Each structure stands twice: as structure tokens, then as C-alpha cells.
Amino acid sequence: METKRMLVDNNLNSEKSYTQAVDLLNNGEVVAFPTETVYGLGAIATNERGVKKIFEAKGRPSDNPLIVHIGTIEEVANYIEEIPENAVKLMDAFWPGPLTVIMRAKKGLLAPSVTAGLQTVGIRMPDHPVALQLLRKLKKPVAAPSANRSGKPSPTKAVHVEEDMLGRIPLILDGGATGIGIESTVLDVTVNPPVILRPGGVTKEMLEEVIGEVIQPTKSQQALESTPKAPGMKYTHYAPNAPVQLIDSNQAVVRDAISKLKNEGEKIALLAPISFENLGADYFFPYGDEGDKEMMSIKLYDDLRACDKTDATMILATATSTDGVGAAIMNRLEKAAGGRWYNE
Ligand code: TXA
Ligand code: MG
Numbered sequence: 001m002e003t004k005r006m007l008v009d010n011n012l013n014s015e016k017s018y019t020q021a022v023d024l025l026n027n028g029e030v031v032a033f034p035t036e037t038v039y040g041l042g043a044i045a046t047n048e049r050g051v052k053k054i055f056e057a058k059g060r061p062s063d064n065p066l067i068v069h070i071g072t073i074e075e076v077a078n079y080i081e082e083i084p085e086n087a088v089k090l091m092d093a094f095w096p097g098p099l100t101v102i103m104r105a106k107k108g109l110l111a112p113s114v115t116a117g118l119q120t121v122g123i124r125m126p127d128h129p130v131a132l133q134l135l136r137k138l139k140k141p142v143a144a145p146s147a148n149r150s151g152k153p154s155p156t157k158a159v160h161v162e163e164d165m166l167g168r169i170p171l172i173l174d175g176g177a178t179g180i181g182i183e184s185t186v187l188d189v190t191v192n193p194p195v196i197l198r199p200g201g202v203t204k205e206m207l208e209e210v211i212g213e214v215i216q217p218t219k220s221q222q223a224l225e226s227t228p229k230a231p232g233m234k235y236t237h238y239a240p241n242a243p244v245q246l247i248d249s250n251q252a253v254v255r256d257a258i259s260k261l262k263n264e265g266e267k268i269a270l271l272a273p274i275s276f277e278n279l280g281a282d283y284f285f286p287y288g289d290e291g292d293k294e295m296m297s298i299k300l301y302d303d304l305r306a307c308d309k310t311d312a313t314m315i316l317a318t319a320t321s322t323d324g325v326g327a328a329i330m331n332r333l334e335k336a337a338g339g340r341w342y343n344e
Contacts, residue, residue, distance in 0.1 A: 003165060005158055005172045008130050017173060022138050024170055030054055032147040032161045033134055034175035035126035037098050037183050037201065038154040038301070039161050040069065040144030041169065042134075048111035051143050055113065057168040059150045064231045065116040066143040067100050067184070068123045071135030076123055079141065081106050086211045087189045093210045096127035098184040098201035114143045116231065124184055130175035146183060147172075153238045153301040153336070156181050160305055181298040182328050186230055187214070197230035199328040201297070216327065219334070238336040240307045242269065242315050246333055247342040249290070249318040255279040257342050261314055269312035271303050276318065283310045287318075293325045300329065304336060316342060 006017040021031045028050040030043045041057060043050030045068045055062055070076065073091050076083060081104040090101060105121040115121050126132065135142060146154035149164040158174035165172070185200030185207075193213040196204060207214045247254055249272070258268050258280045270281035273290040285303035288295030307315050317333055320326045 001167055001170060003162065003167060003169055003172065005162060005174050007174045008133075009175075018134060018137050021134055021171055021173055025050070025138055025140075025142070028053070029171075030057060030169050031134075032155075032158075032165060032169060032172040033131055033144075034128055034158070034173065034178055035069075035131045035144075036096075036128045036179045037126070038156055038178055038181070039147040039158065039172075040126075040131070040142075041147035041161075041165070042069065042142040042144035044138070045110050045114050045141040045143035048113060051111040051113045054143065054145060057165060058145060058148070060145065061150070061231075062113065063116050064145075065118055065122065066114050066145050067186075068110065068114060068121055069131065069135060069142045069144055070123060070125050071132055071139075073125060075141065076103075079106055079109055079121060079123065080104065084189050086194060089210050090187070090189070090207065091125070094202050094206075095125040096132065097125070098127070098180055099207075100124040100184045100186045100198075100200075102186065102188040102190060102197065104190055110141075111143070120188075120190055122186055128175065128178070130173055134173065151237065151239055153240065153304040154183060156298070156301050160301070163305070177298075177302075179298070181300060181302075182325075182332055185328070199331050201325060201328065203324050203327065205324065238301065238304060238332050239338070240304045240315060240336070242307060242312050243340070244304070244315040244317055244333075244337040245340045245342040246319050246337045247316050249273065249320065251276060251279060254316065254318065257316060261316075266314040267310075267312045269307045269310055269315045271300075271307075271315065271317040273318065281316070283307070283312050291320075293320060293329060296320060297325055297329055300332060 008014040030053045100122040102122045147161045155161045156178045180201045185202040186198035188195045196216045204216045268281045269283040274286040
């Protein structure tokens with residue numbers, strides 16, 4: 001299959017690209033498109049044939065449900081049995097935006113593979129002009145996971161989608177680099193207090209300002225659960241080819257680690273704040289200034305993917321604190337590292 005990448009930009013003739021995307025989706029095909037978090041790989045959420053193609057193109061396990069994207073808040077009522085009061089407040093406060101709300105789904109409306117056998121569905125309204133334009137022209141809900149091959153870092157640029165999906169999907173709408181760089185917060189409001197299943201751009205602190213107490217399980221609490229609530233979080237994720245190890249954000253520690261590992265014959269790629277530039281790494285990918293978490297989340301997946309373009313045999317990534325969006329960043333880094341930390 002030929003994979004077309006079409007620029008969608010207000011200065012270009014984008015109408016044709018949208019029409020093509022809408023036609024493909026209506027014909028049960030999949031289309032990749034930008035959101036404010038990462039690129040998504042979409043199919044019409046009521047079309048089982050189309051949704052199945054998402055799982056095929058990604059190589060995604062079938063027990064992992066998809067997020068449904070909508071263009072207006074009113075549409076939620078079409079798919080949800082009873083919208084909890086909390087959810088109404090959250091949608092008003094954060095939509096469009098990087099918050100996925102898990103609620104009880106009406107039976108028999110969405111394609112079965114979207115919910116992967118669960119009684120709930122995650123819904124979000126993305127805050128990206130291309131995604132919103134596509135949804136409004138289509139006038140149908142779009143099921144979309146991140147547009148990477150399963151296990152790889154999520155795509156924050158159209159070229160990342162191309163790397164993973166060339167020959168597997170017909171169309172990528174190219175809207176440039178995404179804004180936030182890591183996926184939406186997934187919040188389960190079917191329980192009280194609501195539980196964060198995946199931390200993201202909308203932080204615990206932000207949620208609590210609107211609805212009061214919210215639970216953000218610690219790593220050890222998550223490990224205790226035999227069935228993780230967000231099925232996707234149990235799989236290997238965000239992993240470049242070379243192994244990743246987390247390391248303290250301390251220049252002396254990092255310098256020593258690099259020198260030791262190089263002596264053992266490793267080639268080192270370092271992801272760290274800009275001030276860590278001259279510590280001897282073979283490849284250096286700066287996150288931005290120390291403590292600039294926004295920049296860190298924008299760059300994280302791009303940097304992890306860039307490591308695959310080098311001959312590095314080991315990737316060291318410095319950690320950050322878990323306040324604010326740091327919780328989401330550390331969640332992704334822990335996954336990319338498979339929980340491994342550097343120790344001498
Ligand atoms: O920012 C995002 O959320 C991006 C963009 C494209 O919208 N999408 C995304 O989708 O990250 P995906 O499929 O890569 O991750 C969805 C996560 C998975 O961990 C999945 O298991 C969980 O949300 N999830 C989806 N529906 C769920 C449900 N009904 N109950 C629990 N977890 C659910
Ligand atoms: Mg994903």
C-alpha cells in the first residue's frame with residue numbers, strides 16, 4: 001500500500017486533504033492525524049472493519065482498548081450511559097484538551113474492538129485545529145491510539161508516523177510537530193474518587209482544583225494490581241532499540257557513569273538538561289533547561305527515536321521530580337527503561 005503524507009496548513013489548499021481523509025475513513029480505512037499530544041491513528045469508532053485495521057497496522061494486542069475522539073462535548077451523550085457530574089465539570093474545564101475520561105459505555109453502539117470487551121470507554125476532545133477540523137467534517141467519532149507501532153515511542157511528528165507506518169496505512173495528515181509531546185491523562189470517573197490510569201498533560205493538581213480528591217496510584221500500588229486498569233500500561237512501551245537506563249540528574253554521577261560504561265565498550269547516548277552537554281557522552285540530546293518540564297515532554301519521544309538513528313548501545317536518561325507534568329514524564333521514562341536505573 002502506498003502511504004501518502006499530505007501537509008495540512010491554513011496557507012495551503014487543505015480542503016482536498018480533509019476530503020480525502022474523510023472519504024478514506026468513511027470507506028473503513030485508517031488515517032493518521034495530529035493532536036495536541038501525539039499523532040493518532042484513526043478509524044470511525046462505529047466501524048469494526050476500520051477499527052480492526054488500526055490493531056493490524058500497529059501490531060497492537062486486541063485486549064487493549066482505544067480512545068474515542070469527538071469534535072463537540074454534546075456528542076458524549078451519544079455513547080455514554082450516564083455522564084457523572086464530575087465528568088461534566090472536567091469536560092467543561094479541560095476540553096478540548098489532553099484529558100481522556102473513562103465512563104460507562106452504552107451497549108452495542110461502538111465497534112466491539114474499541115472497548116476490547118470492557119463496559120467502559122475513554123473519550124476525549126483533542127485540542128488541535130487539524131484533529132478538530134477532521135472530526136467536524138466527518139461528523140463521526142474517531143477511535144485512535146497513538147500512531148506508532150506497538151512498543152515504540154509515540155509519534156510527535158508526521159515523519160515518526162511515516163517511519164512506523166510506511167506501507168501500512170494510506171494517509172498521514174501532516175500538521176507539523178505536536179504541542180505537548182506526551183499522551184493525554186486517562187482518568188477513570190466510574191469510581192469515587194476518580195483514579196488516574198495514565199498521568200499526562202492535565203495533572204493531578206489541575207484535576208483536583210475542579211473536582212476535589214483524585215487518586216494517582218504509586219508505582220508499587222500499580223504493581224500490586226494483578227490486572228492493570230488501563231490495559232495498555234502493562235505492555236512494553238516507548239522503547240528505542242538500545243536499552244534505556246534512568247539516572248539521577250546529577251552531573252558528577254552522570255560523568256562517572258559515562259566514563260565507566262565507555263570503558264566497558266558501550267556507546268552512550270545521553271538525554272539530559274542542556275547543562276549536561278560536556279560530560280563525555282557519544283551522543284547528546286538536550287531536554288532543554290534544567291527543570292523545564294514542558295520542553296522535556298515536547299522533546300522526549302523525538303529524542304528517544306533519534307537514538308535509533310545512532311549506533312549508541314546504551315541510553316542514559318536523567319530523571320525529574322514527579323510534581324506537575326513530571327509524573328507523566330517519569331511514567332513514560334520508567335516504561336522506556338523497563339524500570340531499570342543505572343547503578344555502579
Ligand atoms: O493523547 C492521547 O491519548 C493519544 C492521542 C492520539 O489522542 N492517544 C493514545 O491512545 O495515547 P493509546 O491507545 O496509545 O493509549 C490509550 C490508553 C491505553 O493505555 C489504554 O489501555 C487506555 O488508554 N484505555 C483506553 N480505553 C480504556 C478503558 N475503557 N479503560 C481503561 N483504560 C483504557
Ligand atoms: Mg500508545
